Structure formats: C-alpha cells, structure tokens
Amino acid sequence: MNLEKVLAISGKPGLYVLKVQTRSGFVAESLADGKKITVNLKSNVSLLSEISIYTYDGEKPLAEIMNNITKKEKNGPTISHKEDNATLLAYFREILTDFDEDRVYPSDIKKILNWYNILQAKGLVSDELPKEEEETVEATEEAKN
Missing domain, CATH: 1.10.10.1650 (Arc Repressor Mutant, subunit A)
Structure with a gap:
C-alpha cells in the first residue's frame, strides 16, 4: 500500500491526497468528496507514510x-x-x-x-x-x- 501522498490535516476530517505544491503551501484533494482545498505551511499536516x-x-x-x-x-x-x-x-x-x-x-x-x-x-x-x-x-x- 502506497501512502506517499496521503495526508491527515489537523482540524480537518478525513484524508487528503497531495495534488500540487505551491510557494505558500499546497493544494490537497479530499478523499471523501473530491473537493480541493489549499493548505498553508502553518497547518499541522502528517504524511501517512511518515x-x-x-x-x-x-x-x-x-x-x-x-x-x-x-x-x-x-x-x-x-x-x-x-x-x-x-x-x-x-x-x-x-x-x-x-x-x-x-x-x-x-x-x-x-x-x-x-x-x-x-x-x-x-x-x-x-x-x-x-x-x-x-x-x-x-x-x-x-x-x-
């Protein structure tokens, strides 16, 4: 099982997939509903692979x-x-x-x-x-x- 791009974001329910990295953070897509969100670098994010x-x-x-x-x-x-x-x-x-x-x-x-x-x-x-x-x-x- 590859968990390389799967994320858990503190304060947000469910899991997300890393889509694009930006200068100020990244864009992630929810596995639950497919909606994309922007996450800044100050957010507490955990890669499941880590x-x-x-x-x-x-x-x-x-x-x-x-x-x-x-x-x-x-x-x-x-x-x-x-x-x-x-x-x-x-x-x-x-x-x-x-x-x-x-x-x-x-x-x-x-x-x-x-x-x-x-x-x-x-x-x-x-x-x-x-x-x-x-x-x-x-x-x-x-x-x-």
Whole structure:
C-alpha cells in the first residue's frame, strides 16, 4: 500500500491526497468528496507514510500495519472505529501483537481503523508493501535473526 501522498490535516476530517505544491503551501484533494482545498505551511499536516506506531521492540510504519489489516480482512473493510475501546484494543492486538499499550491509545487505534476504512472504500488498499518499505521490513527481520 502506497501512502506517499496521503495526508491527515489537523482540524480537518478525513484524508487528503497531495495534488500540487505551491510557494505558500499546497493544494490537497479530499478523499471523501473530491473537493480541493489549499493548505498553508502553518497547518499541522502528517504524511501517512511518515507515521509509525510504537511497539515494545521499536516502531512499525503505518503502511505495515495497514498491510496487516488488509491481509486479515482480505482487502475488505475492517471493524468500525466507533466500537468500544475494549473491542478496538482486542482487534488491534490481532493486527499488531507487540504494540506498546502504554503509548498507543484507543484514540490512535480509532484513527488508524478510520483511515483504513476510508482508503479501502476508495480502493487504495492492497496487501503489497511499497518496494522500499518491503526492503526495510526484510532488513528488520534479518536483524532479529
């Protein structure tokens, strides 16, 4: 799954795709309704490809977690992010068994599941990691052995 140009913008619901970079910021298109918005450089913006989740062994990239959800759900939608916290934690333990429960909050899990369902509805999920992330995962697994 390629999350290179997918953005989460603080204060704005949903996910956006980076379209054009400008001198004072950039133009992003909403995945929900396709509307384009301009975002200035002062806005708090996160690239999904740069987000990682804490584990007891370090950090796992969000793309790898999305990949795990995709495999579990066979490219289908996952549980709703509106489930109770106990259900969300139990589900996330199936996806990422060694996540750090002291540093990963239910609100983080809700965001991840909501983002996954948004991407899945748009047909942007696949169970293949981008090439560079696949190489990173392989290097991490070799280091453990």
